[in-house]
Amino acid sequence: MRVLIIGGGIGGLTAALALHARGIESVVCEQAAGIRELGVGINTLPHAINELATLGLLDELDRVGIRTAELIYKTAKGQPILRQPRGIDAGYEYPQFSIHRGKLQAVLLDAVRARLGDEAVLTGHKLVGFDQDKSGVIARFETAEDEIELRADVMVGADGIHSMVRRTYRGEEGPPDWNGILMWRGATWAKPFLSGRSMIIAGGMKAKLVLYPISNDPHRPDETLMNWVVCAKIGDESMPVPGKDDWSRAGTVDEVMRHVDGVFSLDEVDIETLIRSTPENYVYPMCDREPLRRWSWRRVTLLGDAAHPMYPVGSNGASQAILDAVTLADCLAAFSPVEALKTYEKTRRPATTKIVRANRKGGPERVIDLVEERAPNGFNNLDAVASKAELTALVGAYQSMAGFARNQVND
């Protein structure tokens, strides 16, 4: 069997590795001329790391990422709400990683090239159309020189939130849905805070600050590469989603500071200095799409953000793409192509639909929303606002729903 994977992001590259591990040939076709280390920080959860460890990538992840030790939820003014250990520190068999998206992608890409060969990744190949018949799929690509066709038994659309594969079947959807929140993201070398492996989420859904270290460098022992995200609600759901050129556009310090000045303060980090010392930051709209009723059309299916784009809360975007990839590979190893895609969809679609919907309500970050709603000016006694049991239950329910409660991962 030969599988065409459209998109060389985290989902597509993991799929190539998982298929290879099961003896199935694949080719990754990526529209970008070269795979560059784009993006800033992401978090990957223990159930997804379990899969990457099975693919033999744990040492490489340790080389480029940081094992997250704890997550502290705070008010915008820095009052602690809930502190929870994460990954190994929380008793999981596998760590949670805070990692640069581009570095994670590079780890996967190097492994694909080493195991499948250089010819397994075709950059500068933009999918522009495809057809399928009883025996396979014929996909058409634009390259720098001309248009070419490739044939395979199965095609997987791992081509992100603006997926061409999804658009072919669900063109009437239009652009992604936007909740009116813009996110400014950046990373810069700074002094570590708390354990050096801690993560802080402060504020609420209307204005939120996320901070975590994503990399260390032995040549800079006193510093860590600190990832930050500032989210601000600047409109509502009725606003048109920013055009394609405004996805990942460069942001200015002044526009970020407008949403930080007088809003956030933390004992652990001087946020203004952190933002002002960041060489560049990027602005993204917080978008998702309404979950689909189907992902698979005979020999063609969707994976990762193409299948279930979700708000980046609860650290699930990359993690769910990794889980999709491994499930898909298991199914293709066990069944005929059409049957495999049906079984894959049956397993992964309901699981990810729940997460998309839960993330619309804030996901585990409901804990900060809840406290902000009940005590907008802060509190003297947190217990009188929300008990630890209530807050812990909220986070625990999200973890169970998303399949990464400790008992679901350790077996």
Ligand SMILES: Cc1cc2nc3c(=O)[nH]c(=O)nc-3n(C[C@H](O)[C@H](O)[C@H](O)COP(=O)(O)OP(=O)(O)OC[C@H]3O[C@@H](n4cnc5c(N)ncnc54)[C@H](O)[C@@H]3O)c2cc1C
């Ligand atoms: C440039 C970029 C930066 C990002 N930065 C962050 C970040 O900082 N933090 C964060 O949490 N998440 C970030 N994300 C999103 C995150 O990577 C995903 O949510 C998650 O990893 C799931 O990945 P995916 O493989 O499904 O999709 P993606 O990571 O979006 O990968 C899809 C790939 O498909 C390719 N592609 C699209 N259309 C075609 C086509 N027609 N033909 C061939 N190839 C095509 C794209 O170029 C891309 O490489 C970023 C995504 C991208 C593309």
